[in-house]
Amino acid sequence: MDYEDPYESLPPTSTPTTHMLAGSAAGVLEHSVMYPVDCVKTRMQSLVPDPKADYRSVLDAFNTIIRHEGMLRTMKGAPIVVLGAGPAHAFYFACYEFLKKNLSGGKQGNHLAHGLAGSVATLLHDSVMVPVDVVKQRMQMFNSPYTTCRMCARTILKQEGMFAFYRSYTTQLTMNIPFQSVHFMTYEFMQDWLNQGRNYNPVTHVVSGGAAGAVAATVTMPLDVCKTLLNTQERCTRTHASYINGMVSAFRTVYEFQGVRGFFKGLTARVIFQMPATAISWSVYEGFKYIITKKQSVEDALPKRLSIGSAASASSHTK
Template identity: 50%
Template sequence: MCDHGADSEYESLPETTSMGVHLMAGALAGIAEHSVMYPFDSIKTRMQVIQTNPQAIYTGVMQAASHIGHTEGLRTLWRGVNSVILGAGPSHALYFATYEYVKDFLGGNRDNGSHPLASALGGASATVLADALMNPFDVIKQRMQVQGSTYKTISECAIQVFRSEGLGAFYVSYPITLLMSIPFQSIQFATYETCRKFLNPQDLYSPFTHVVSGGLAGTIAAAATTPLDVVRTMLQTRGQSTDPRIQRVSGMTEACRLIYERKGIGGFWKGIKPRIISHAPSTALSWVTYEYFKWLIGTRPAE
């Protein structure tokens, strides 16, 4: 392992690093982020789905984890993770590379100052492209996470969803995904860059700074966008529901109306705790992994 001291010239990297480095670092960061905290994402999905079965209604993170563990086995919490791993690498590579390009184009790397607008626009631009790639994988993931899912593999799930609901099933949630992800990523990137500059004004290599800034950014972004995530979950899992009205939901407006009708305003905040528990450490892990590999790959001498 190379000895990378805290006084290393870290922030000079974005100006000299190739796009390939950002792609590889982003891919590694995405896989690490989604894999480690996946069980909490499974719990969040279970809590957001509208259920008529009393035994499938979860009131808290620990209660949900305990119930799932005792009735279905703890391995159930990892069902569908392969879909995330398969999609997260290329999608994160794409959005980190796009983020770096747009941020630099808008002057976000100038003067070593804080440029939250450039960071926010970079994050929003990156999200449009990355979510188009990731959305089908996310649909497959949530179809495998819901209670009663019988899919054994992601390919089986993809084929059956396509045969029974068509290609549109993989993108019915794309508008709400963008509506959620653009503010999520904008808040995340702006918060991260602002905190990083505040905690580390000298722009030295500091994993502690990346962890703290990433965790805070993930917490704020996840909490603020939870209502949109609830709507997205309904759209992506409608085909697994036994409720005819949920099965017929065709868009954001109808999903919002049904959630409010069944659960009230509180229904839009279902799963906020596991969502924050999942996103805070996973976002911190994503950023520290991304920054480290970007630095490591970019500064490694040629063989």
């Protein structure tokens, strides 16, 4: 198919602000709804978890946290994620739409262009979300000494410096570039399969988004474990240096403590998080696009109707 689809590319008058608003709404909803599962994932990836923990499954881990620490504990650190997800996803989707349109020429089926657009968009997204993840994951850890996100951020800045907020940036990019490439390519492939006409169809957006999240999460799981370690800096793992710096050091530490299986701890939780999270994100984003497109179509049709009506009226007067 080499035609330009009006819904898929959005109206010509749409602006980056449109994409940013849609992306911001999608990001906030995605992270807010799925935050408790994200907390469970972080706990399951911990090299030294709660000694009373029963983390054999996602449900066991969730029940353990609630039983010993209360339901609100699964939402600790959520405020900073909500605050960061808005601008991060705004830049992310705006950049993706711009590059997707220019690299593919507005035509369907060019999944390489989709993957490349997603990879570049990740650079903007992660520049905002990496510091947010550092604070969030330290708040999520068992026996975290921090009571608020502000207290956590101030303590990190004072004790470890600004670099601590970007210690995992390289690993995050190493993970997220392939993650987003696989994510967008899978999503667009599923849309080609389920929704060839690229019409607004919530069911196909949910299914495609869920599949994209599951595939991308599985492929990049070892890197996510290393990212968590770099963000949390669990003190008991610092056997060779004051801090664990860099991807190689993180990989070595995880392997020393838990072997190969350590790189896949929390995989089920991550897939359970990513499937509905990406489904929610794409559904909200595509829904926002659809509303904007329909509104623009109505606004474009109105002058035509008025001109036709005026012409008909003039013709009747002439007669």
